[in-house]
Every structure is written in C-alpha cells, then in structure tokens.
Amino acid sequence: MLSLRPHHTTFPRTSPWLRWGRHAGAAAPHCLSAAAPALALETAAGPGSVSFPILVNGCTGNMGLSVAEAAVLRGLHLVPVSFSSREKVKKTIQVGQTDIRIYGPSAREDVLSSVADEFPDVIVVDYTAPDSVNSNAELYCKIGLPFVMGTTGGNQQLLYKSVQDSKNYALISPQMGKQVVAFVALMRIFAEQFPGSFSGYHLEVLESHQASKKDTSGTAKDVIACFEKLGVPYDMNRMVKIRDPEQQLEMVGVPEEHIEGHAFHLYHLTSADDSVSFEFQHNVCGRSIYAEGTIDAAIFLHRKVQSKDSKRIYNMEDVLREGYMR
Numbered sequence: 001m002l003s004l005r006p007h008h009t010t011f012p013r014t015s016p017w018l019r020w021g022r023h024a025g026a027a028a029p030h031c032l033s034a035a036a037p038a039l040a041l042e043t044a045a046g047p048g049s050v051s052f053p054i055l056v057n058g059c060t061g062n063m064g065l066s067v068a069e070a071a072v073l074r075g076l077h078l079v080p081v082s083f084s085s086r087e088k089v090k091k092t093i094q095v096g097q098t099d100i101r102i103y104g105p106s107a108r109e110d111v112l113s114s115v116a117d118e119f120p121d122v123i124v125v126d127y128t129a130p131d132s133v134n135s136n137a138e139l140y141c142k143i144g145l146p147f148v149m150g151t152t153g154g155n156q157q158l159l160y161k162s163v164q165d166s167k168n169y170a171l172i173s174p175q176m177g178k179q180v181v182a183f184v185a186l187m188r189i190f191a192e193q194f195p196g197s198f199s200g201y202h203l204e205v206l207e208s209h210q211a212s213k214k215d216t217s218g219t220a221k222d223v224i225a226c227f228e229k230l231g232v233p234y235d236m237n238r239m240v241k242i243r244d245p246e247q248q249l250e251m252v253g254v255p256e257e258h259i260e261g262h263a264f265h266l267y268h269l270t271s272a273d274d275s276v277s278f279e280f281q282h283n284v285c286g287r288s289i290y291a292e293g294t295i296d297a298a299i300f301l302h303r304k305v306q307s308k309d310s311k312r313i314y315n316m317e318d319v320l321r322e323g324y325m326r
C-alpha cells in the first residue's frame with residue numbers, strides 16, 4: 001500500500017492527495033491533454049510588438065526547448081547557439097526555422113563573448129541545472145550579458161552577490177508561471193500583514209515533480225518562508241518529495257500524459273487541537289505556463305536594459321506589477 005507519511009508526522013486524513021489516491025484520476029485537476037494538436041511554429045511578431053535576440057542556454061533540456069519554441073512564436077530572434085554540460089553532444093537542435101548549435105563547456109566563454117559583440121541587445125535565458133547556476137551566472141556577469149535565471153537551486157545568496165558586484169542586469173525567479181507567482185506574492189503579503197497569526201499550527205508540505213527533477217521545489221521553499229513568518233516553523237527535511245511515477249499516478253492524481261512534466265504542491269495547516277485546518281494547492285501540468293512567463297520576463301528585462309534603469313535585479317513580481325504580459 002502506498003504511504004507517503006513522513007517520519008514523526010501524521011498526514012492529515014482529509015488531504016485531497018490521499019483522496020485522489022483512493023479514486024486515482026477521478027479528481028485530477030483539469031489539465032490540457034497531451035493529445036491536443038501542437039501549434040505550428042511560426043513567428044507572431046505583430047504591429048507594435050517587440051523583437052530582440054534571445055539566447056536560451058539549456059536547449060537540450062525540457063524547459064530550454066519550450067522557451068526557445070515560445071520565443072519563436074512571440075517573434076523574438078533566437079540566437080542559434082546554446083550549451084551543454086558535456087563536451088560531446090548532438091551538435092544541432094532545430095527550433096522553428098533555426099538550427100541551434102550546441103557547444104560544450106570549454107567553448108562557453110569564447111562563444112558568449114562573440115554573441116555579446118554580435119548581438120549587443122541580447123537577453124540570455126538559463127534553464128540548465130542547479131549545479132550550474134552560479135558558474136553560469138558568473139560568466140554572464142563577467143561578459144556583461146543580461147540574463148533571466150529560471151534554473152532553480154545553486155547558492156542563491158552568491159547568485160545575487162555576483163549580479164550586484166558586476167552591476168549586470170538579471171531577473172531571477174524559481175517560478176515563472178505568472179498565476180503561481182501571484183499566489184506566492186499573496187502569501188508574502190498575507191505574512192507581512194499578519195505575522196505570527198498561525199502560531200501553534202502544524203504544517204505538512206508535499207510536492208510532486210517529474211522524476212528527472214534534481215532539487216526540491218524552489219517555489220515550495222518560497223511559500224514555506226511565508227508560513228514561517230505566519231508563525232509556523234518548518235524543517236525543510238520534512239517536505240515530502242514525490243518523484244515516483246507510480247505514486248504520482250495513483251496517489252497524487254497526475255494525469256498520465258504529464259508524468260514527465262508536472263509540478264503539484266500541497267500545503268496543509270492544522271491547528272494545535274486539530275479543530276481547524278487550511279489547505280492550499282497549486283498544480284501545474286506541462287511547461288507552457290513557465291515558457292510564456294519566461295518570454296514576458298525576457299521582454300521586461302530587455303526594456304529595463306534599454307532604458308538603463310538604475311535597478312539591476314528583478315523578480316517575477318516586478319514583471320507582474322508592471323503588466324508586461326499578455
């Protein structure tokens with residue numbers, strides 16, 4: 001029998017994820033079917049729309065490819081190079097009409113320097129791996145390439161310091177899905193307005209992602225920081241991380257076609273005497289919400305660079321507040 005009860009905790013019996021477990025699939029959220037017809041890749045640069053060069057690092061991966069495709073659809077000019085963590089890789093990836101050449105790590109600095117010379121208004125987008133966050137960011141800062149960091153993990157303090165010290169422009173967010181960003185912002189405002197209001201409550205957190213996800217949900221960490229401000233201490237080691245496809249299908253209720261790409265989050269709060277409970281969820285199937293948000297972030301950052309804004313480091317809340325999105 002499936003049990004995701006973390007040690008020393010009683011998982012709330014009312015959890016919808018356990019309910020979904022009993023009726024696998026029956027109460028799954030409404031997700032777009034993978035069988036939906038794919039959009040043909042064609043540019044959509046209409047009148048008044050903006051276009052500039054965008055280099056997507058990590059095109060060999062799921063997010064990198066999705067962002068590159070979204071960039072073409074939004075009429076941006078895809079710079080035909082990307083990188084890999086390995087020296088020997090498949091040399092090109094086709095996105096729309098563009099053949100993107102993939103370079104190994106040893107060529108990174110030379111290739112990026114040439115890109116900076118050839119495309120002075122380029123924006124770099126990074127969707128690589130947690131252990132590449134800091135070295136990639138340092139290189140973008142060294143060369144002076146403004147970047148959107150979608151990759152989670154790494155040393156976040158160091159990441160911000162690299163950008164601050166170099167005076168480079170960057171937009172950093174572990175969550176590019178605009179509606180999820182708005183939810184996290186709401187939680188932050190909630191915590192700022194009513195600090196300590198949930199003192200004595202107990203928190204359980206579950207997150208489920210595709211098996212290839214290496215790190216813990218960066219979004220869950222941000223939401224947990226809000227709960228801590230609300231008076232609920234939480235040991236991150238207690239977070240239940242589900243990466244097993246069978247559990248995702250049977251217990252979490254992830255639609256089968258999204259086992260390879262989903263992000264489900266459940267936060268359950270219970271009062272000390274068990275008489276009150278609260279539950280929050282944000283469940284994403286596929287990656288289009290992040291790809292779209294990333295393009296909005298790139299457009300936003302491009303405008304900030306072009307206007308030489310004195311503020312250099314941004315997040316997705318800044319993008320939401322200025323309305324740079326469809």
Ligand SMILES: NC(=O)c1ccc[n+]([C@@H]2O[C@H](COP(=O)([O-])OP(=O)(O)OC[C@H]3O[C@@H](n4cnc5c(N)ncnc54)[C@H](O)[C@@H]3O)[C@@H](O)[C@H]2O)c1
Pocket residue numbers: 057058059060061062063064083084085127128129130132136149150151152153173174175176177212213290
């Ligand atoms: N900010 C967001 O909204 C958001 C959304 C989805 C995923 N993510 C994060 O983005 C990252 C990538 O996710 P994914 O699902 O695309 O993973 P993935 O494993 O499908 O792709 C990552 C790719 O990057 C490549 N790579 C690793 N190190 C590299 C390096 N140094 N240089 C160039 N390429 C390198 C890998 O070979 C792989 O092809 C993860 O950290 C994930 O948590 C963030």
Ligand SMILES: O=C(O)C1=N[C@H](C(=O)O)CCC1
Pocket residue numbers: 152174175176209210213216217218219220262263
């Ligand atoms: O698929 C991933 O990996 C995701 N990572 C981000 C996180 O860690 O919060 C955002 C959700 C998808």
